[in-house]
Amino acid sequence: MKFFVTAMAAALCVVSASAIAQGQSQGQAARPAAATQSAAARDIDPNTLANSALQLLQAIDRDQAGALWDNSSNVTKRSAKREDFVGYVGKSRKPLGAASSRNWIAVRREMVGNGAKLPPGLYASVEFSSQFQGKRAATELVSLRRDEDGMWRFSGYVIQ
Numbered sequence: 001m002k003f004f005v006t007a008m009a010a011a012l013c014v015v016s017a018s019a020i021a022q023g024q025s026q027g028q029a030a031r032p033a034a035a036t037q038s039a040a041a042r043d044i045d046p047n048t049l050a051n052s053a054l055q056l057l058q059a060i061d062r063d064q065a066g067a068l069w070d071n072s073s074n075v076t077k078r079s080a081k082r083e084d085f086v087g088y089v090g091k092s093r094k095p096l097g098a099a100s101s102r103n104w105i106a107v108r109r110e111m112v113g114n115g116a117k118l119p120p121g122l123y124a125s126v127e128f129s130s131q132f133q134g135k136r137a138a139t140e141l142v143s144l145r146r147d148e149d150g151m152w153r154f155s156g157y158v159i160q
Contacts, residue, residue, distance in 0.1 A: 044124060046107035049152075053126035053142035054102060056154055061099055065089035073145040073153040075119050092159050097133030102140070105129050122146040123155065130159075
């Protein structure tokens, strides 16, 4: 299951998307589409993605999973119902209690083409090593998708 933002987090997502896209918009108009997509995959700032993903996790901490789904990528909305996502987050995340620390350990990006399990597009995943109450450790993965309008939106959350 993969999922996304409150009004505040939605604004953060848009700001993050603008910051990420800022470096991509300069000098790419004359490039062929394949070259532009390839360049876009390289030009994503991992720190910006990680900071955006951390803000999305903080929305989950505030029990705002429903608002995340409301503002998620349409890809997410087609793959999971709101109540299923909210239930998944509550069931998997709430028993751990409050987060005491999070450190991003990996940012991955992938251009998905036609014929893959996911709809085509540019995706980014940010992996966190997280500590919760009682020194419980978990790995959290936040996924984002660059939608057709050029904005990055939440597309998934998994905790292990």
